[in-house]
């Protein structure tokens with residue numbers, strides 16, 4: 542290792558985001574972005590209302606926090622805004638875990654949880670999903686560990702009913718359960734409604750999926766005021782101006798555009814159901830998704846091989862080289878036209 546570097550870097554394996562190759566135009570179905578950009582009205586509103594850029598951004602995103610709180614029907618002191626939900630997840634990992642309180646999450650889930658645990662020196666346990674890829678709630682419930690749960694899960698797309706989330710919360714009221722709801726707007730059940738009953742619940746959300754703002758980097762955490770205050774202290778101690786002024790304005794504009802967000806979700810859900818049906822007709826096994834992607838495996842074609850053949854034809858999907866899921870590919874749901882093109886290329890592969 543380089544003699545100048547801290548030993549903390551020794552075992553650091555970074556998160557590998559979905560590839561963004563620039564060598565040609567790809568049909569990009571690999572990073573679960575929205576296929577719909579923010580509306581022209583939202584972009585104009587943000588342009589007209591952005592705080593002058595010679596000034597620092599509003600440190601606590603006051604106006605955006607209030608609007609987000611209103612959208613979630615909670616009070617402003619229950620919400621904080623973050624630079625993507627990844628920042629909220631990292632703050633939660635630091636604030637809620639240590640040697641005496643390790644993290645626990647499923648073995649197949651958002652890969653960033655293990656990365657931030659390692660980066661922060663937090664011990665963690667990966668609890669295997671059941672054979673049908675649903676969360677093993679009783680195993681994950683073991684007390685004393687801070688739970689990180691993506692609901693619906695990624696990359697499986699499978700949702701966990703709120704009654705099961707309650708079991709996790711009840712199993713140990715003295716540890717936190719962090720519910721990552723990145724995909725909840727595509728048909729999941731939000732745990733925000735449980736915040737009135739549980740002070741050990743922290744819900745994390747993002748503007749990157751249903752709200753069309755992956756490039757703006759905006760996320761949020763919702764929980765009881767004491768927990769939010771602690772996360773804010775940590776944020777103020779590391780990155781006080783965490784959200785740039787333009788993203789704050791865009792976030793406000795998108796919250797005003799809720800009807801369009803809902804309509805976009807409806808279209809994606811419809812495309813998802815059609816995509817799942819068409820994949821099944823080609824012999825794929827498709828897990829039941831409540832997200833903006835499907836996770837599908839073919840009985841005879843290897844997942845990695847299919848990924849490579851699609852890429853050679855200009856289509857990017859996401860393949861995870863991990864034992865239990867190597868047969869699968871995660872396919873982001875795009876517009877109807879994008880999905881039609883996907884199936885044209887996929888069926889051409891069959892005829893090769």
Ligand SMILES: Cc1ncc(COP(=O)(O)O)c(C=O)c1O
Pocket residue numbers: 572573624625626627628651691694695721723746747748749755758759760
């Ligand atoms: C489950 C899950 N949580 C969080 C994120 C991160 O989203 P953000 O863009 O808000 O950092 C992702 C991104 O793909 C995700 O899949």
